[in-house]
Amino acid sequence: MWKHILLYAAILALGAFALQWLDLQRMARLYPQSVYDALLAAGFLALGLWIGARVLGRRHDAPPFDGNPKALAELGISPREAAVLAELAAGFSNKEIARRLDVSPNTVKTHVARLYEKLGATRRTDAVRRARELGLVE
Structure with a gap:
């Protein structure tokens, strides 16, 4: 019984993924500039997070806190x-x-x-x- 449930769940998940993929393909064809803008924004977001972590990260050369x-x-x-x-x-x-x-x-x-x-x-x-x-x- 569980095997059938898992099989149906996997088939439904695969079908939902395929529909989402087709919808994404359609959106990419209808609105290519928006897709490129979103990808560019995601890239700049990742770059900003990486630079922020590098610049604002903890300094390893600072002496440890000793409590005076x-x-x-x-x-x-x-x-x-x-x-x-x-x-x-x-x-x-x-x-x-x-x-x-x-x-x-x-x-x-x-x-x-x-x-x-x-x-x-x-x-x-x-x-x-x-x-x-x-x-x-x-």
């Missing part, structure tokens, strides 16, 4: 607090950070409160802005 260990030491930010800060900068909530770092939400709240003190911030956006200014997060 000197500023971390001066502010007294622990490695766990730095991990919480990175998650804050990524935009995660306390519950999401707790899940991702495998700690309790209360621990995350404590780390966030200490980060506020150390960075001189009053809210998350201030802390992330200050951390970016200091080069602690990307």
